[in-house]
Amino acid sequence: MTTLLEPKLLSANLLGVRQSGASPDTSVDEVAERQRASVPHRIAIRPQHSTNEILADYRLAFLSRQASLVGRREVMSGHAKFGIFGGGKEVAQITMAKFFRPGDFRAGYYRDQTLALALGMTTLSEFFAQLYANPDPHEEPASGGRSMNAHFATRFIDEQGHWKSQVERYNSSADVSPTAGQMPRLVGLAYASRLYRQVEELKQFADFSHNGDEVAFGTIGNASTAEGVFWESINAIGVLQAPAVISIYDDGYGISVPNDYQLTKGNLSALLEGFRREPGSDKGFDIYTVPGWDYARLVKTYRRAAHNARTRHIPALVHVTEMMQPQGHSTSGSHERYKSEDRLKWEADHDPIPRMRAWILDNGIATAAELDELEAEAKAEVQAARDRAWNALLSPLHAEANQLCDLLEQAALYSHRGEELNALSEALQKAEKPERRMMLTTVRKALTIIYDEENPFWDDLVRWKQGRIEENRRRYGAFLTSESERAAVKVPRVAPVYPERPRMARGFEILQANFDALLAKDPRVIIFGEDSGYLGGVNQGLAGLQAKYGTLRVSDTGIREATIIGQAIGMAMRGLRPIAEIQYIDYILYALATLSDDLATVQWRSAGGQKAPVIVRTRGHRLEGVWHSGSPMGGLLHFLRGMHFLVPRNMTQAAGFYNTLMQGDDPALVVEVLNGYRLKEAMPENPGEFTVPLGVPEILREGEDATLVTYGAMCRIAMNAAETLADLGVSLEVIDVQSLLPFDRHHMIVESLKKTGRLIIADEDVPGGASAYILREVMEKQHGYYWLDAEPRTLTSQPHRPAYGNDGDYFSKPNVEDVIDVVLEVMHEAEPARFKTMR
Numbered sequence: 136m137t138t139l140l141e142p143k144l145l146s147a148n149l150l151g152v153r154q155s156g157a158s159p160d161t162s163v164d165e166v167a168e169r170q171r172a173s174v175p176h177r178i179a180i181r182p183q184h185s186t187n188e189i190l191a192d193y194r195l196a197f198l199s200r201q202a203s204l205v206g207r208r209e210v211m212s213g214h215a216k217f218g219i220f221g222g223g224k225e226v227a228q229i230t231m232a233k234f235f236r237p238g239d240f241r242a243g244y245y246r247d248q249t250l251a252l253a254l255g256m257t258t259l260s261e262f263f264a265q266l267y268a269n270p271d272p273h274e275e276p277a278s279g280g281r282s283m284n285a286h287f288a289t290r291f292i293d294e295q296g297h298w299k300s301q302v303e304r305y306n307s308s309a310d311v312s313p314t315a316g317q318m319p320r321l322v323g324l325a326y327a328s329r330l331y332r333q334v335e336e337l338k339q340f341a342d343f344s345h346n347g348d349e350v351a352f353g354t355i356g357n358a359s360t361a362e363g364v365f366w367e368s369i370n371a372i373g374v375l376q377a378p379a380v381i382s383i384y385d386d387g388y389g390i391s392v393p394n395d396y397q398l399t400k401g402n403l404s405a406l407l408e409g410f411r412r413e414p415g416s417d418k419g420f421d422i423y424t425v426p427g428w429d430y431a432r433l434v435k436t437y438r439r440a441a442h443n444a445r446t447r448h449i450p451a452l453v454h455v456t457e458m459m460q461p462q463g464h465s466t467s468g469s470h471e472r473y474k475s476e477d478r479l480k481w482e483a484d485h486d487p488i489p490r491m492r493a494w495i496l497d498n499g500i501a502t503a504a505e506l507d508e509l510e511a512e513a514k515a516e517v518q519a520a521r522d523r524a525w526n527a528l529l530s531p532l533h534a535e536a537n538q539l540c541d542l543l544e545q546a547a548l549y550s551h552r553g554e555e556l557n558a559l560s561e562a563l564q565k566a567e568k569p570e571r572r573m574m575l576t577t578v579r580k581a582l583t584i585i586y587d588e589e590n591p592f593w594d595d596l597v598r599w600k601q602g603r604i605e606e607n608r609r610r611y612g613a614f615l616t617s618e619s620e621r622a623a624v625k626v627p628r629v630a631p632v633y634p635e636r637p638r639m640a641r642g643f644e645i646l647q648a649n650f651d652a653l654l655a656k657d658p659r660v661i662i663f664g665e666d667s668g669y670l671g672g673v674n675q676g677l678a679g680l681q682a683k684y685g686t687l688r689v690s691d692t693g694i695r696e697a698t699i700i701g702q703a704i705g706m707a708m709r710g711l712r713p714i715a716e717i718q719y720i721d722y723i724l725y726a727l728a729t730l731s732d733d734l735a736t737v738q739w740r741s742a743g744g745q746k747a748p749v750i751v752r753t754r755g756h757r758l759e760g761v762w763h764s765g766s767p768m769g770g771l772l773h774f775l776r777g778m779h780f781l782v783p784r785n786m787t788q789a790a791g792f793y794n795t796l797m798q799g800d801d802p803a804l805v806v807e808v809l810n811g812y813r814l815k816e817a818m819p820e821n822p823g824e825f826t827v828p829l830g831v832p833e834i835l836r837e838g839e840d841a842t843l844v845t846y847g848a849m850c851r852i853a854m855n856a857a858e859t860l861a862d863l864g865v866s867l868e869v870i871d872v873q874s875l876l877p878f879d880r881h882h883m884i885v886e887s888l889k890k891t892g893r894l895i896i897a898d899e900d901v902p903g904g905a906s907a908y909i910l911r912e913v914m915e916k917q918h919g920y921y922w923l924d925a926e927p928r929t930l931t932s933q934p935h936r937p938a939y940g941n942d943g944d945y946f947s948k949p950n951v952e953d954v955i956d957v958v959l960e961v962m963h964e965a966e967p968a969r970f971k972t973m974r
């Protein structure tokens with residue numbers, strides 16, 4: 136019989152599970168630093184792994200289960216709103232954690248609490264802080280209270296927005312809730328290792344990689360593998376030979392729906408067979424099937440999977456079968472409603488915790504009494520962490536509530552409705568958890584009570600209310616875009632430089648020269664997309680660049696928009712500067728979920744702890760045909776808050792935007808003008824250097840009578856119309872917005888309205904699309920309403936998609952004559968005697 140572990144070997148520190156011990160004034164960095172220091176480098180377990188390590192693993196699995204049970208109780212008692220836990224998946228995760236090395240990455244989902252606890256990606260206190268939605272990032276560093284529980288994330292950047300070293304940490308990219316949404320990102324997290332290993336110039340970035348030895352661990356539930364992006368991601372990882380180890384936790388269900396409804400033949404292992412690597416080949420995946428309760432086999436499996444991924448960049452799929460859910464799916468319902476008695480009995484028999492306990496006893500690794508003691512200690516630790524997290528949540532709330540109560544009681548002394556104010560104060564004082572929402576409804580109620588009085592505390596109450604609203608807007612809204620000194624909005628303008636007689640070049644040549652300069656300047660710039668490599672892009676903006684910089688820096692991808700974006704996200708999180716190309720904007724919809732759920736929210740959902748400065752390059756507006764003339768700007772504008780969204784009118788402006796973005800650390804989408812590649816522009820002498828500032832429109836033509844606001848391909852049309860209108864006696868001011876997000880940061884458009892008093896907004900989107908957004912910006916945010924003396928107008932495409940051919944285009948999209956019509960109507964309204972309409 137082996138002896139029980141030394142108590143110190145069982146300490147939480149050994150397991151990487153500790154209290155953060157953060158005081159309110161501890162910086163997030165310090166917490167992260169301590170976390171890193173206290174997380175031991177795990178040693179690969181050998182077949183004869185030590186009893187100490189086995190018991191430490193069992194303790195952790197048990198502790199994690201305990202956290203699930205206590206967490207569920209916290210929801211049931213009303214301390215938290217919702218809980219989803221990792222019960223039933225513990226043993227697979229402690230074994231996976233053994234082979235997770237500093238520098239490795241995780242892209243997983245809400246079942247990963249044991250993995251996260253094992254690696255110190257979360258502490259127990261932080262786990263409970265997230266359950267309680269504590270918005271203090273010192274207490275809840277994964278998302279600052281923004282994400283539901285079990286959405287894990289480590290902090291990649293410090294409070295100044297600078298990258299921390301990644302090779303010394305266990306890194307977790309920030310989780311999202313859409314099932315399989317983590318998979319596209321996994322492609323890039325894994326592929327970055329390949330680039331760091333194979334691109335010589337990247338070897339210098341030692342804070343991000345050690346020879347590309349890092350493995351990206353992905354996790355996903357069985358039912359989520361029915362999602363399209365799962366298969367797209369697996370295929371992309373296989374094609375790219377990216378070192379990902381993907382675990383599929385198979386508990387037979389997706390909430391209530393069994394595998395037979397999720398997968399052909401109901402059998403994932405069978406479906407995955409085609410991805411299997413042939414013996415002797417490096418192409419394809421190593422595929423393992425292993426029961427989720429079998430500690431010894433899991434250890435063996437993950438050791439091999441991680442080894443092959445790390446050393447040979449062979450990806451692995453680990454289908455972890457025979458899993459169960461001791462608590463059902465989440466706190467939203469009980470699984471007894473949809474699982475048969477037989478199934479429930481089967482689940483109880485396959486619970487990995489009792490099974491591991493039995494295995495330990497059978498193998499004489501510890502006695503029952505020793506395990507009991509260990510379990511009791513783990514329970515106490517969970518309880519202590521819960522208490523600490525709960526108190527940490529409450530103390531600032533009570534302090535804030537006390538402030539308000541003082542104010543209410545003082546106001547009560549001067550009010551003839553003092554009793555009502557005192558009652559509000561008492562209710563606040565009695566609340567176990569005086570939420571900020573309650574405080575705000577209380578103070579607003581108090582203001583209505585004393586509304587008709589001359590109360591000397593009126594101003595104090597109003598100030599308190601406004602102060603808290605601003606504080607809370609920031610508490611929940613900060614980091615939508617970068618707040619670092621490298622924020623793209625802070626990049627100043629650098630004008631293009633031209634010789635006295637510049638060479639006139641076609642638009643694509645300007646872009647090509649600019650991308651050439653960017654690639655030459657910074658080895659972290661990696662460009663990829665469909666036809667981007669060998670062909671140099673369907674519009675030749677990358678012509679010759681693959682030959683010059685190699686197939687890894689300028690590469691072709693499969694037709695897989697979602698994972699092109701995911702590839703870029705993962706690479707950007709690992710310090711690279713990807714430029715991901717979506718061939719036409721019409722096809723960006725396939726990537727929209729990844730763009731919107733993942734890329735656009737990275738900084739915000741991690742409360743400023745992560746960034747992914749991806750540049751997405753695409754092209755749109757009018758060309759030919761239903762799916763090559765799209766301009767779905769309104770949709771994108773609304774889905775992509777958190778990214779910059781730029782619509783340059785020509786390729787010089789586009790190049791300037793790329794140069795700006797490259798100096799910044801925000802993600803962005805740039806839409807080039809599809810029919811502008813062959814138009815001639817002057818070739819600047821400083822490619823890669825000149826910049827176009829974000830959120831600054833340009834006046835293309837000055838005028839006195841009306842202001843036409845537009846962007847992209849409509850700029851040329853507006854300028855042509857302005858020529859004719861000038862002949863008809865209308866002086867039209869044409870403004871190119873060029874940056875939809877951010878929009879006219881210095882309110883230049885309203886200055887034009889002060890002069891003209893008339894506004895027309897024109898674009899190629901559907902009615903009520905981006906034009907409505909612009910209208911709101913100008914009317915509401917810039918107070919343009921006050922300067923108008925005619926009805927503001929929008930001129931847009933028709934509500935249907937643009938039909939094919941010249942006539943289809945003419946009657947689908949706004950054209951020069953339409954602009955003239957609308958401007959004349961606006962002028963007619965103002966001066967009917969002088970201007971006729973043509974309608």
Ligand SMILES: Cc1ncc(C[n+]2csc(CCOP(=O)(O)OP(=O)(O)O)c2C)c(N)n1
Binds near residue numbers: 312313314357360
């Ligand atoms: C795209 C999307 N559709 C639906 C949901 C709602 N939902 C959350 S979890 C879940 C089931 C997932 O089952 P599985 O992948 O097997 O993982 P498990 O929860 O069983 O570990 C569903 C349908 C979601 N989060 N995202």
